[in-house]
Amino acid sequence: MARPKIVVVGGGFAGTECLHRLERRLGPAEADLLLVTPTDYQLYFPLLPHVAAGVLTPQSVAVSLRRRLRRTRLLPGVAIGVDPRAKVCVVRKTTGEMLDVPYDHLVLTAGSTTRTFDIPGLSEYALGMKTLAQAAYLRDHVIGQLDLAAVTQDPAERDARLRFVVVGGGYAGTETAACLQRLTTAAAKRYPRLDPALIEWHLVDVAPKLLPELGDKLGAKAMFMLRRRGIEFSLETSVRAIERTSVTLTDGRVLPTHTLIWTAGVQASPIVDTLSRDTLRGRLVTGPELTVPGTDGVLAAGDAAAVPDLAKGGDTITPPTAQHAQRQGKVLADNVVAGLHGRPLRPYFHHDLGLVVDLGGRDAVSKPLGIELSGATAQAVARGYHLMALRTFTARTRVAVNWALNATAGDDFVRTGFQAGRPASIQDFEHTNAYLSIDQLANHERPTAHKSG
Structure with missing residues (x-):
């Protein structure tokens, strides 16, 4: 029998965590793992302001996917549409070539774009x-x-x-x-x-x-x-x-x-609209087990999914944070394996551990486990959290060394011209204009596509 094809869309926190766990829980002969991503790294979004400010080098926050994922095939491209009836994901490779990628299990962790x-x-x-x-x-x-x-x-x-x-x-x-x-x-x-x-x-x-999620006191601070x-x-x-x-x-x-x-919020990846399924605040509605109602073999998590927050009674959805996405990735993997083996799926449940905001230098506000902190103590907590959240020792080392170098030697304030x-x-x-419309998917109005096995 052919191995079931597990296709993961998006190499962010949820997708990478899911595949890392699948590689540990499934043997090479049990499934074919494929990741659709335009880059070969997982971007650690929370530290992007440090890159823009020159405190960290770009490579410091680009965590190598191949260092973490040893058996997963990487397809360099963007998933621009999903046909759940045909169980096909349409991918535009970085070369512009279009592919129809069949799947048995599709994990949508496509993240978000700027709102x-x-x-x-x-x-x-x-x-x-x-x-x-x-x-x-x-x-x-x-x-x-x-x-x-x-x-x-x-x-x-x-x-x-x-x-x-x-x-x-x-x-x-x-x-x-x-x-x-x-x-x-x-x-x-x-x-x-x-x-x-x-x-x-x-x-x-x-x-x-300012920062209403932290409460009045820390926002004012x-x-x-x-x-x-x-x-x-x-x-x-x-x-x-x-x-x-x-x-x-x-x-x-x-x-x-x-x-x-412009940093006025995010919205789910446009691929969500191609499934023609229920959305909430633009995010794909899922059940507590991260399954997408009305589809066969499709799960979703992260910024693109409206996941019930069971820790708060299930009446609200989890916020689009890295903390939730990483933990949802583990549940995604467990439920894919459970589906393959005919076992019951488990719901996602996680108590928020708190929030950290790094304002540079010794300025920061943090709320770990509900404890309100500010100043140097909050800065230590914030940077400690980021180091723990980075998923490889190499990434942690690069970030720590960059922080130390910037604190002691400063910056040369040069323009690289890489994006000139x-x-x-x-x-x-x-x-954001690369995605297919529902009509294009339904009528197959797209360039001649190749099948990817």
């Missing part, structure tokens, strides 16, 4: 922070603004280039603003003609509080730390329009700027 809105100028001028390439681009862009501001003779242009706007007061936005503000403050000392007092950072969010460093806040405010050299806020203010960093000349929009970096 955008119909705001004039957003798709053209906003910079994202969701991928490694975006973080590298953003670092070059910010340093480039300092370079240009230092040589211009136009005071208005200088002010605009030294004004940076971050939209989104969640973890990603707050940490990005905090880490990059430290970068520009330190780098300004290398520019004799730049007055550091002219550098402005603005954090804009529609919510009335984080704001106090960042205000002390010069970051300005515009809460209960959103963006009305974005132009190449300015941002208009909903309160009527116009901020001249060449930098708008490429389109900088969120859509271009995240390829």
Whole structure:
């Protein structure tokens, strides 16, 4: 008999954890394991702001998939559609070639993309922070603004280039603003003609509080730390329009700027829409066992799935965090194995262990196991958590060494130019326009595809 084909879509926290466990629980003759992913690394998202700020090198947060997965085949590409009736996953390889990948068990851990809105100028001028390439681009862009501001003779242009706007007061936005503000403050000392007092950072969010998930006290503490460093806040405010050299806020203010960093939340991968199954807040609805109702052999987890949070009674869904995704990955593997062997599936249940927010230097707020911490103690907890969450010894070593090197030797604030000349929009970096529509799947309106066994 042919070995059952287990196809995992997405090499993030949930997908990698699932395959790592499957390799341990299934022998080579029991199943064929395939991972569909555009990269050969698992990106450790929580430390992307450190990459953008130059505290960590890009390789530090790119955990090698081949170091963790020894028997899984990697298919370099993006899954752009699923036909659950035919049990086929449509993949566009990195070469552009289209493949029909048949499966017996499909595990959807496709993650998320940046959530955008119909705001004039957003798709053209906003910079994202969701991928490694975006973080590298953003670092070059910010340093480039300092370079240009230092040589211009136009005071208005200088002010605009030294004004940076971050939209989104969640973890990603707050940490990005905090880490990059430290970068520009330190780098300004290398520019004799730049007055550091002219550098402005603005954090804009529609919510009335910063980091509401941490509670009022820690959110206020984080704001106090960042205000002390010069970051300005515009809460209960959103963006009305974005132009190449300015941002208009909903309160009527116009901020001249060449930098708008958009971190206003995430949305499930567009592949979710191709299944024609129920969604909740854009995420694919699953049962407690991570199965997708109405499909045969399809499970989902991570940012793309609306998983009932049984630890809170099951009336809410688990938040899209790395902590939940990693633990859901283990349950995915256990339930795939149970399905193969005809055993009952087990539900996902996990008590949140807490949250950490690294604001750079000695500034941080953390809430491990419900204990509220701030300052250096919270920073130690945050960095300790990140080191434990990294899944290989090599990755932990690289991150620890980079932190130590940056703390002792500082940064040279150079632009690498690796991303120079490429389109900088969120859509271009995240390829959100690459997915098939439901009609294309139903009518097979796609280029001639090859079968992948």
